[in-house]
């Protein structure tokens with residue numbers, strides 16, 4: 111009896127401590143710390159291995175075409191727990207072992223993989239990878255999941271509420287994808303057969319059975335119009351405004367065999383499109399692009415059906431331009447808005463390792479566009 115009574119105070123101390131321990135133990139090393147309270151960040155940061163983010167890998171030294179579906183990179187089916195997400199390029203690299211097969215990688219591993227496996231141009235690879243990592247990755251452990259859980263809210267949500275990964279809606283992943291549904295409809299990351307059927311239909315109608323730049327322009331327009339007409343929460347402001355047009359170029363820029371040297375007229379057949387988009391698989395004997403490659407033809411696709419960045423305002427067919435969003439006439443605003451608004455709102459007042467790593471990751475992010483005439487900004491100071 112005495113023992114029981116004496117144990118009471120320590121039990122009260124112990125129970126919350128246990129609950130906290132289980133939530134930090136359950137927190138994945140790739141989970142994003144964005145949006146958490148100062149206390150949660152502090153506790154989680156202390157329980158995770160802190161990594162000093164290394165500078166990004168440089169451009170490839172040997173940067174021509176080569177066989178990438180080779181013996182050292184066999185496709186393997188998913189194991190229980192392996193993560194895949196909305197990006198068919200990264201999914202394919204993970205399923206062939208250019209990225210860790212579990213789908214969790216550091217920014218350096220992602221940059222190496224997209225350069226090695228797809229010959230993505232180094233500046234673009236850096237800008238996209240650090241952009242995604244800053245908003246969806248764990249900035250203490252230097253790990254990012256290429257899918258992962260999207261934001262969880264409500265009483266059943268495990269603490270903390272945000273897990274991050276590329277599936278996280280709005281900060282990087284966005285609406286009107288070619289083969290994935292809008293977040294509003296419940297699944298923003300899985301291969302969507304109905305949308306892929308439309309991809310095939312458009313390739314038949316405008317590209318003679320293959321996806322090329324003409325198909326890209328028509329399908330991009332179509333997907334935007336569909337989202338305007340069906341998704342009351344459709345958001346087409348920066349950065350989604352840019353990533354949507356860029357991703358429309360990727361199938362003919364990256365998924366076509368590198369022994370075809372003219373990339374502006376390159377065309378992706380539907381057998382190979384199915385392999386990449388649905389199965390995360392390189393075609394047999396696939397060679398990467400012949401030179402470092404970016405979003406070739408992005409302006410042509412935009413110019414076919416120009417549209418201002420904007421969003422639906424709570425109902426379908428209410429698309430309203432947003433003059434504060436960056437567009438193709440003001441690229442530097444993409445960078446400054448992303449840093450000052452998006453990143454800063456996720457991490458208003460970081461301390462310690464988190465602040466240090468934010469500063470370093472912002473540095474590497476800017477490195478992707480250094481030389482492009484945009485002024486570097488330092489919302490967390492410099493080290």
Ligand code: HEM
Pocket residue numbers: 196197198199200220224228230234235238239242276282283284285286287288289290353357358360361364365
């Ligand atoms: C450099 C690092 C990369 C990151 C962080 C990244 C991330 C993403 C994300 C988050 C999406 C989803 C956007 C959305 O639809 O809402 C996406 C889509 C896409 N990505 Fe990547 N990606 C990367 C590299 C690549 C590469 C190298 C390729 C091609 C080889 C590629 C091809 C695509 C395509 C085609 C889509 C559009 C999917 C669709 O609209 O159905 N990505 N990527």
